Amino acid sequence: MTLDPALILHHVAMHISLSSEERDFFISLLQYKSVNRRQFLLKEGEVCKHSSFVNQGLLRGYTIDTNGFEHVLNFAPPGWWIGDMASLITQKPGVLYVQALEDTKVIQLSKSNQEVLCTRVPKFERFFRILTENSLVSSYRRLTDTVSLTAEERYLNFCRKYPMLVQTLPQKQIASYLGITPEFLSKMKRSLLKKK
Amino acid sequence: MTLDPALILHHVAMHISLSSEERDFFISLLQYKSVNRRQFLLKEGEVCKHSSFVNQGLLRGYTIDTNGFEHVLNFAPPGWWIGDMASLITQKPGVLYVQALEDTKVIQLSKSNQEVLCTRVPKFERFFRILTENSLVSSYRRLTDTVSLTAEERYLNFCRKYPMLVQTLPQKQIASYLGITPEFLSKMKRSLLKKK
Numbered sequence: 001m002t003l004d005p006a007l008i009l010h011h012v013a014m015h016i017s018l019s020s021e022e023r024d025f026f027i028s029l030l031q032y033k034s035v036n037r038r039q040f041l042l043k044e045g046e047v048c049k050h051s052s053f054v055n056q057g058l059l060r061g062y063t064i065d066t067n068g069f070e071h072v073l074n075f076a077p078p079g080w081w082i083g084d085m086a087s088l089i090t091q092k093p094g095v096l097y098v099q100a101l102e103d104t105k106v107i108q109l110s111k112s113n114q115e116v117l118c119t120r121v122p123k124f125e126r127f128f129r130i131l132t133e134n135s136l137v138s139s140y141r142r143l144t145d146t147v148s149l150t151a152e153e154r155y156l157n158f159c160r161k162y163p164m165l166v167q168t169l170p171q172k173q174i175a176s177y178l179g180i181t182p183e184f185l186s187k188m189k190r191s192l193l194k195k196k
Numbered sequence: 197m198t199l200d201p202a203l204i205l206h207h208v209a210m211h212i213s214l215s216s217e218e219r220d221f222f223i224s225l226l227q228y229k230s231v232n233r234r235q236f237l238l239k240e241g242e243v244c245k246h247s248s249f250v251n252q253g254l255l256r257g258y259t260i261d262t263n264g265f266e267h268v269l270n271f272a273p274p275g276w277w278i279g280d281m282a283s284l285i286t287q288k289p290g291v292l293y294v295q296a297l298e299d300t301k302v303i304q305l306s307k308s309n310q311e312v313l314c315t316r317v318p319k320f321e322r323f324f325r326i327l328t329e330n331s332l333v334s335s336y337r338r339l340t341d342t343v344s345l346t347a348e349e350r351y352l353n354f355c356r357k358y359p360m361l362v363q364t365l366p367q368k369q370i371a372s373y374l375g376i377t378p379e380f381l382s383k384m385k386r387s388l389l390k391k392k
Contacts, residue, residue, distance in 0.1 A: 063343065065344040073343070085336055089332065089333055129324075132329060136285065137285055139332060140335045143269065144269070144292070147342060148265075153262070
């Protein structure tokens with residue numbers, strides 16, 4: 001499968017400038033993968049070996065607790081990266097499921113190719129440092145939101161973080177991200193509308 | 197104030213090897229700070245300008261929610277780093293309070309000195325990449341634990357992560373880290389003892 005690298009090149013260009021040779025070398029290290037709706041890019045217990053950049057579609061990352069309940073940690077629309085970052089960094093089995101909510105196409109860079117890339121084109125060190133920092137900021141905010149915000153405040157932050165998903169995502173997925181039931185989510189949205 | 201840099205040098209040496217000139221240059225960029233028990237290294241709304249390495253004592257990082265409840269996110273005994281990582285990276289006001297639980301001495305590296313250090317001694321890029329990755333893994337685990345583990349499972353993970361603190365930390369602090377009341381914590385510990 002070939003896939004248009006325009007979106008990922010645009011994304012890289014936001015952080016570092018590449019010569020045409022460097023760009024071609026980067027593209028030569030990428031792999032393309034289709035994930036049909038409801039299929040998995042990653043499951044709990046697997047070692048995450050790739051960073052995955054969403055070119056089309058939508059994925060969600062979630063965990064399942066010992067009682068079988070799902071907890072959505074993040075969504076990845078086009079232009080976003082997704083994976084089990086802890087597993088990718090440590091190369092130990094992860095805890096995350098990554099599943100397509102729509103038919104999805106991702107561009108993958110393996111951890112080993114990432115190292116090859118950084119050795120040959122050192123400015124990518126900067127790029128991956130920025131990616132890691134952004135992941136850290138995002139994970140940290142998700143954590144502080146989870147422990148200290150009310151469901152209503154978490155919902156407003158969700159709307160700020162994923163404005164493109166507010167109207168289109170199933171309510172069940174949004175509720176799972178917020179850690180509340182879909183019934184409580186509808187009630188809360190009605191109450192927020194009244195406040196406006 | 198002068199402070200023995202032995203612990204931080206040992207910590208750095210676990211990841212990168214320095215020449216004596218590089219080591220001296222690194223030490224010249226460090227600042228030393230004492231924080232008395234109950235005093236703050238950082239408060240909500242402040243921009244975090246330093247990475248802080250604990251040389252002696254103990255700190256905790258926590259948030260306060262709109263109802264005034266504290267939620268402990270992490271503890272930092274000697275040899276650990278602490279700060280509001282999201283604020284340090286983005287240089288925007290943070291959400292975290294960092295408070296000393298004992299009389300504490302920290303070694304600080306400012307964000308600007310970190311950049312000077314990386315420019316002059318590029319191998320520190322690797323060191324800070326590892327630090328950022330470790331923070332990410334830790335924040336990610338804390339998040340997945342929080343959303344999907346039971347209080348008992350979270351307590352066992354706390355014991356694994358901070359074995360040196362299990363016996364000495366006030367129960368109130370451990371309970372706040374676990375997101376439960378001190379009463380529920382004692383009940384849970386009694387029940388765990390019976391299971392053994």
